[in-house]
Amino acid sequence: MAKQHEYYRLAYVYLGNQEDTLDSLEDMIVILYENITKLKKPEAFFSWSKTILVNCCKQLIKKKNKLILLERIEEEPYQEIYEQKEQRTDLLKYMNLLSDEHSEAIRLKYFLDLDYKTIAEILDVPLGTVKSRISLGLKKLKESMGGEYLG
Numbered sequence: 001m002a003k004q005h006e007y008y009r010l011a012y013v014y015l016g017n018q019e020d021t022l023d024s025l026e027d028m029i030v031i032l033y034e035n036i037t038k039l040k041k042p043e044a045f046f047s048w049s050k051t052i053l054v055n056c057c058k059q060l061i062k063k064k065n066k067l068i069l070l071e072r073i074e075e076e077p078y079q080e081i082y083e084q085k086e087q088r089t090d091l092l093k094y095m096n097l098l099s100d101e102h103s104e105a106i107r108l109k110y111f112l113d114l115d116y117k118t119i120a121e122i123l124d125v126p127l128g129t130v131k132s133r134i135s136l137g138l139k140k141l142k143e144s145m146g147g148e149y150l151g
Contacts, residue, residue, distance in 0.1 A: 003046065007053055010122075013107050014057035020064075027056040047121040054122050094144050102137030109134050 007028070011021040031052050039048055095103055108119045116134075120127045 007050070009112055010050060010108075011053055011057050013111050014054065014104075015060065020060055024053060024056040024060050027060070028053040031056070047118065050118075050122050051124060091145075094141055097144055098137055098140055101133050102140060105130055105133035106137045106141070 007025060008021060011024045011028075012018070015021050015024060028049065032049055039045060095106070098106070104123070105119060108114045108122065109116075114122070116127055116130050120130045123130065
């Protein structure tokens with residue numbers, strides 16, 4: 001899989017830890033292997049496989065019945081300024097207060113830098129729904145944070 005790093009990051013955003021991320025990737029590979037003959041357009045493989053991965057992540061979350069705690073995906077500098085850590089902790093706390101739909105769309109857009117069309121394909125919802133979820137989610141996030149960090 002040429003885009004293995006993207007798959008890993010996507011699953012990690014949902015699950016928040018390496019062990020569950022690797023489990024969901026394994027589940028995705030099994031499902032892909034079992035269902036590859038159902039794929040009608042080979043050019044749609046990447047979006048199809050990402051949708052399967054998201055569904056695997058959601059199943060794992062349901063199975064474990066736990067909250068998603070998002071950790072920063074990108075590598076952090078060895079020593080980080082205390083205030084930045086505090087702001088990130090606050091942001092994650094407020095993100096967890098959003099509905100799953102809003103939080104999920106915002107995480108895909110801003111933590112993985114996916115475009116609206118790709119997010120719509122992954123979530124299997126119309127493009128307008130994705131834009132609406134992100135817009136409303138950001139509005140609620142800003143309100144809950146008191147406009148503290150968002151412009």
